[in-house]
Amino acid sequence: ITDCLKTYHKKVSAACYARLRKRQKLDVVLPGTDYSLTTKCAPLIQKYCANEKKQNILLCLRRNINQDNTPSICRNVLYRRLMILNSDARFNKGLIENCQNDIDRHCQNEIIDDDDNDDDESDDDDDNNNANDNNNNNNDDKNDKDTDDIQDRDMGGRIIGCLRSKYANTQVELEPKCITELIDVIQTSKLDIEIDIKLYQKCKIIINTNCTGVDKEDCLKLLYQKHLLQDSGCREEVRRIIKEGQADIHVDSALSSACQFDIIKYCNDVPIGSGKQLQCLIKKSKSVTKACQSILSKRQELWRSISHVDDIDDLARQIVNSDNKVYFYAVIIAVLFVIFIIGCLCRPCFRYRRMKNYKRTN
Known part of the structure; x- marks a missing residue:
């Protein structure tokens, strides 16, 4: 039960x-x-x-x-x-301890006041004082307080989602100890697709329809690459796991195992995270083993698919969802400003030419 x-x-x-x-x-x-x-x-x-x-x-x-x-x-x-x-990040003590600085820096907007201290106290009471009636009454009072304190059931999930999105963005530098914890979280989600709750919830129907009897994650990636994922929610989640694999070779078990020898030989001194070891392998792609070269080539095709833009809506969505959207907005505004200035400078010339032609005709 x-x-x-x-x-x-x-x-x-x-x-x-x-x-x-x-x-x-x-x-x-x-x-x-x-x-x-x-x-x-x-x-x-x-x-x-x-x-x-x-x-x-x-x-x-x-x-x-x-x-x-x-x-x-x-x-x-x-x-x-x-x-x-x-x-729920609130249950993952190692993640909270090692990623606290990055949470404060990148994911502060996902946090609301949700006091966990009462939980800790209540856990201690439950473990040590179950036989004492007065303490049980105190626990009931604390449980009532917990009910009031728990304002957002999804906050812990949003924190993990935020950290994973920052990890997948190779432009964002996370602390090494936080990267280690996030790799652990992502590798755990690879054990079974249902452990990656957001991915499974968004893609459940597609998985049951198109991915029976095969590796579910690879199946979804292939469908994405072939532009066969019609559900926008599922498509965004698959895009996320592709970007995570692009950010670090160690969260892609197939690529990691095929290139293990080459990583040790060519990229062992390169720090993990931000796609650094992957870029190292790509630079050495002509020297790596055939097995590594083959799967690396397939992954590069997959990574190119996540930057594919079909129409204006896709372009707008990519800009809005981008971690560098402020930069894109700045570029767009700068371009529009330049066009405006050119228009202001050229307007008198056009006006003068029009007046000149008018005088000639008269």
Whole structure:
């Protein structure tokens, strides 16, 4: 029942969401207390994560999820927990700590006053004082306060979305420690397309119709490249994941594995992020292995497709959605201003010529 409520958390009442949110936070911060995860993934935990601290079990399971002996029931519950981490920055402690400066710099407009301190206090009370009636009453009061404090259920998702868009923009410099966290978030979303909630929600119908039995993400990229994605929302999400792959080779598993040897040989001293290692590979494209050269060529074709403009609407949308839209606006205004000045300077000449011709005819 709890997992069902977590799946439909956006539709539950405010009071239920406040309780559910605390439970979700506890599940990802202290996964050792997550009964569903620890029971359904017990064999995997015993084999690979026995020596890990309880708070690191989720990360350990994620690293080992692709093992052949991973039970499907464990995989399903683990995917749900990873969805929580990837859909709400407030639950991802490492992301918040390492990206705080970049959030303040680039994503401040996504933040509203949403006090998480009450959650932390309530979590401690739930863990340590469940047997005490007075403390339970205090917790109920705090839960009521949580209900009032939770003003925006989507804020955490918007923060992650903002950071990912800045990461995909090679013109924006993020701190290295934040880039590491974002690569971790993006690589996690590659485990299953449903973990990338925005992409899955926007493209669900298309995936079920056109991408059965094949890699869902590659299928969507191919449809985008062939201009077969009619839904604008889905098209924008696919454009996003293509740009993320263009920003860093390590979030594109196929390209990364094919070019692993070449990265070590030619680009090992190049810092990750902002497409730097990718540009290094492109410069060395004639020297890399055939496997790397082949997939790199296909990716370059894909990247060219995201800059394709079909009409004025596409051009306007790209300018509006661009992180450098202020620059584009400035260029457009400058061009219009120059045209205006030229018109002002040339007007007297045209007027003089017209008057001269008029006098001749008379």
